[in-house]
Amino acid sequence: MAHGPDAIREWAGPRRVDRVSAFVGQSPTAVQLEPAVIRVAFLGRTSTYDQQDPTLSLPRQFRNCVAALPENATLTAYFYDIESGRKEADVRSGSRAHEMFDIDIPRDGGIQELLDEAARPGRRFDVVICEDISRIARRTYIGTQIEHQLEQLGVPLFAVDEGVRISEPGKRTKTATQILTRRVKQGVAEWYVTEMLEKSWDGFETHTDQGYNVGKPCYGYRADHIKHPVPAKRAKGMKKTKLKVHEVEGAVVRKVYEWRVSERLGYQAIADRLNKDLTTNPPPVPVDPTRAVGVWTYSSVREVLTNPKHTGHMVWNRRARKGNGKNKLNPPTEWVWSPKPSHEALVDLETFVLAQQVAPQRERSRTSPGKSRDPQAKVVYPLRSFVYCELCGRRMCGNKPTALRYYACAPKRAWRPEGHPTICRVREDSLLEALESFLDSRLFGAYRQDLLDRNLKDLDHAGRRNRVDRIRALERALADNATKSKNLLRTLEVADDVSKEMVRDINERRAELKVEKASLEAQLEEAEETARQAPNADLLHELPLGAVRLDGLPDELSRQLFEALRLEIRYDHATQKATCRVTLVGESLAAVTQVLNRSNVVPLPVEIADSSATSKEGQQMASSSTSSSMMVCVASRRGHHLGRGRQWCASGSPATRTSPTPLPNSWRQSCGRFSPASPTASSVSPASRGVPIRFSPGSCWSSAVRSRSCCRPRTTVSARSSPATWPTSTA
Numbered sequence: 001m002a003h004g005p006d007a008i009r010e011w012a013g014p015r016r017v018d019r020v021s022a023f024v025g026q027s028p029t030a031v032q033l034e035p036a037v038i039r040v041a042f043l044g045r046t047s048t049y050d051q052q053d054p055t056l057s058l059p060r061q062f063r064n065c066v067a068a069l070p071e072n073a074t075l076t077a078y079f080y081d082i083e084s085g086r087k088e089a090d091v092r093s094g095s096r097a098h099e100m101f102d103i104d105i106p107r108d109g110g111i112q113e114l115l116d117e118a119a120r121p122g123r124r125f126d127v128v129i130c131e132d133i134s135r136i137a138r139r140t141y142i143g144t145q146i147e148h149q150l151e152q153l154g155v156p157l158f159a160v161d162e163g164v165r166i167s168e169p170g171k172r173t174k175t176a177t178q179i180l181t182r183r184v185k186q187g188v189a190e191w192y193v194t195e196m197l198e199k200s201w202d203g204f205e206t207h208t209d210q211g212y213n214v215g216k217p218c219y220g221y222r223a224d225h226i227k228h229p230v231p232a233k234r235a236k237g238m239k240k241t242k243l244k245v246h247e248v249e250g251a252v253v254r255k256v257y258e259w260r261v262s263e264r265l266g267y268q269a270i271a272d273r274l275n276k277d278l279t280t281n282p283p284p285v286p287v288d289p290t291r292a293v294g295v296w297t298y299s300s301v302r303e304v305l306t307n308p309k310h311t312g313h314m315v316w317n318r319r320a321r322k323g324n325g326k327n328k329l330n331p332p333t334e335w336v337w338s339p340k341p342s343h344e345a346l347v348d349l350e351t352f353v354l355a356q357q358v359a360p361q362r363e364r365s366r367t368s369p370g371k372s373r374d375p376q377a378k379v380v381y382p383l384r385s386f387v388y389c390e391l392c393g394r395r396m397c398g399n400k401p402t403a404l405r406y407y408a409c410a411p412k413r414a415w416r417p418e419g420h421p422t423i424c425r426v427r428e429d430s431l432l433e434a435l436e437s438f439l440d441s442r443l444f445g446a447y448r449q450d451l452l453d454r455n456l457k458d459l460d461h462a463g464r465r466n467r468v469d470r471i472r473a474l475e476r477a478l479a480d481n482a483t484k485s486k487n488l489l490r491t492l493e494v495a496d497d498v499s500k501e502m503v504r505d506i507n508e509r510r511a512e513l514k515v516e517k518a519s520l521e522a523q524l525e526e527a528e529e530t531a532r533q534a535p536n537a538d539l540l541h542e543l544p545l546g547a548v549r550l551d552g553l554p555d556e557l558s559r560q561l562f563e564a565l566r567l568e569i570r571y572d573h574a575t576q577k578a579t580c581r582v583t584l585v586g587e588s589l590a591a592v593t594q595v596l597n598r599s600n601v602v603p604l605p606v607e608i609a610d611s612s613a614t615s616k617e618g619q620q621m622a623s624s625s626t627s628s629s630m631m632v633c634v635a636s637r638r639g640h641h642l643g644r645g646r647q648w649c650a651s652g653s654p655a656t657r658t659s660p661t662p663l664p665n666s667w668r669q670s671c672g673r674f675s676p677a678s679p680t681a682s683s684v685s686p687a688s689r690g691v692p693i694r695f696s697p698g699s700c701w702s703s704a705v706r707s708r709s710c711c712r713p714r715t716t717v718s719a720r721s722s723p724a725t726w727p728t729s730t731a
Contacts, residue, residue, distance in 0.1 A: 039077075039125045040069060040125055041075070041077040041124070041127070041129070042077070042079065042080070043129070044065075044079070044131065045136070047082075047084055054097075054098070058105060059105065068129070073127075076124045077125045078105055078108050080110065081093055082101075084138070085138035086137075086139055088142065093112035111146070115146070115150070118153045119153055127156045128157050129164065130159055131159070131161070132159055133162070133185050134189035140190050159182065205336050208315070208316040208337070209339060210338075211338055218303075219249055220245065220253035220346050221309070222244055224241065225239045226241070227240075242342065242343060248282060252274070252280075252282070261354045261585070262590065263560060263563055266367035267298045269368060271296040271301045274296040284300050284304075305355050306356070311347060312341035312346075315335050362385075365385035366385070369554070370555055379398060381407070383435075383569065384398055391572065391573060392416070394409055396571065404427060406425040406426060406428060408425045409423070424571075426578060434580075435580060439550075443540070444544065444546050444596075445545070445547075448543075471527050471528060474523055478517065478520050481517045539584045539585075539586060540584065544597075548596065566581075567580070568580075
């Protein structure tokens with residue numbers, strides 16, 4: 001009989017959880033002599049399948065782990081993943097890349113399945129083994145988190161390159177040096193992958209700066225293959241790619257941008273237009289041709305309009321291709337642009353920016369005219385998506401509580417700002433009447449230029465003169481800089497005795513001139529960009545003359561007109577005023593003219609024009625106007641006259657208060673065309689057509705209309721122009 005510590009070990013032996021249970025009929029001595037079997041789980045990982053070969057990496061890891069096991073250990077479970085080691089712990093094992101390969105290792109799951117089984121009482125393993133601690137994770141925090149989780153569950157984690165020392169039952173193994181080694185290796189692993197990512201990022205930036213494309217060429221371009229500069233890669237047939245304009249797709253891209261900027265069409269509306277002729281407008285083909293749908297879609301048009309490569313610059317890092325945000329769009333501040341254009345541009349930067357500015361205005365707004373697809377829709381609202389609530393900034397929607405039509409704003413309680421009523425409404429006919437008067441007098445009237453405040457024109461001319469003077473001064477400075485550089489070389493050529501000091505001084509002076517030249521070029525580019533972005537009042541001359549009748553105008557034409565004019569109406573319920581803003585952009589002037597030529601217009605007969613000019617305001621305008629076009633008269637929606645004894649001319653001045661006079665037959669027969677702009681009107685250079693002029697909040701002219709909405713006595717609709725002061729005229 002054993003005595004002392006041996007007796008205690010003999011008594012505790014059969015009760016140890018790491019011993020094999022005694023079989024029936026066996027004595028305790030027999031169980032004590034039987035060696036303990038250690039159950040081991042294999043854990044492996046290899047990174048992205050497109051950069052590594054899992055059929056080589058995983059079998060190598062498995063072979064090294066098997067070779068490091070002691071004699072009394074056996075593998076009972078197999079876990080491995082094919083994914084990045086930089087993922088968060090809770091999103092690991094989400095990849096199904098292992099299904100793409102024939103790997104001769106059984107698989108019970110990934111690291112998440114291993115952690116789940118380790119927490120269960122009937123787990124199949126006692127320890128976990130891996131080839132290298134970096135196989136667990138490439139980030140120290142994630143690796144130690146998984147290691148600590150296994151440790152709390154009583155499952156040790158071993159790495160082959162650290163040495164596998166599984167302690168015997170009842171004995172404690174020293175692990176201080178092993179922990180130090182592991183932590184150092186984890187830090188080195190994280191440093192290594194971070195350094196590789198930084199160097200890879202720098203390489204892609206240089207690749208972009210040089211104008212090389214990454215991936216499939218975007219729609220509108222085709223690949224222009226260039227021999228690889230590295231001889232070893234060139235010998236393997238590898239090439240680099242730049243972009244070259246596609247003969248057919250390039251014209252489609254220009255057409256799409258033109259529709260977006262001039263008509264402000266939505267993505268689906270543009271797709272519908274393109275789908276009418278798929279031969280002329282071939283749809284894009286995705287990277288995987290099997291996913292092609294053969295037509296233009298909402299997303300394919302959006303991809304064309306949001307791709308900055310169409311500006312001629314090479315752009316990289318628009319989307320996150322790895323990590324948790326895979327394939328998500330990065331913010332524009334993180335995009336990498338080539339400093340100079342690297343390929344032929346399909347659109348300029350200004351057009352690209354204008355196309356991006358359409359999206360916030362078009363968000364959640366239907367482009368197609370007519371009724372909504374909702375089967376309950378019965379009414380067409382011509383100002384839909386153009387009327388906003390000044391109190392909360394939301395777009396007002398059509399509302400028809402009675403026989404009259406309104407535009408209403410009724411936000412939910414949680415989104416309702418202080419002072420905002422439960423619902424506020426404004427009559428549609430009130431808005432249309434004032435809008436029609438504004439368009440006829442301020443945009444398409446014969447005295448529209450005279451209605452602009454004189455101070456605005458003076459400021460515009462002075463500002464334009466200052467901008468031109470600055471550009472000319474910078475150009476002269478650049479010419480002087482080039483002359484000085486040439487004189488330095490000429491001095492060196494004609495000098496008889498060239499000393500080292502002279503060469504040094506000339507080199508220093510040349511370096512100074514180069515710095516000065518770079519600074520002048522940057523200033524010149526900024527000045528030219530400022531000149532391009534400056535408001536240009538001469539755009540008003542490019543609009544035709546005439547009077548438009550909004551009542552009865554087809555919804556398709558009215559929407560095209562409002563979109564081309566960048567119409568925005570903001571209604572302030574507190575003051576009962578609606579502010580109308582119109583922005584003239586050079587690219588949209590052609591669209592305005594095209595829509596107006598298809599609209600109903602009424603030219604003003606000569607005799608009425610002469611009679612209206614007898615008024616004091618009309619005489620003043622006639623004397624100050626340089627336009628020779630005829631005056632036009634607004635036609636009333638209520639018949640042949642405006643009612644209330646007043647008739648309105650394009651200038652906004654009321655004619656003599658007389659009995660209503662029916663319109664002559666010649667007026668009715670001439671409806672349908674706008675009179676062209678006066679030949680004497682000042683022209684606008686092509687370079688300035690892209691410059692917008694805005695009629696925005698400032699001093700205003702008001703046209704008061706009778707209000708029948710919400711029991712309010714009056715609703716005032718004003719059209720504003722900043723910073724000009726409009727003459728006040730009330731109907």
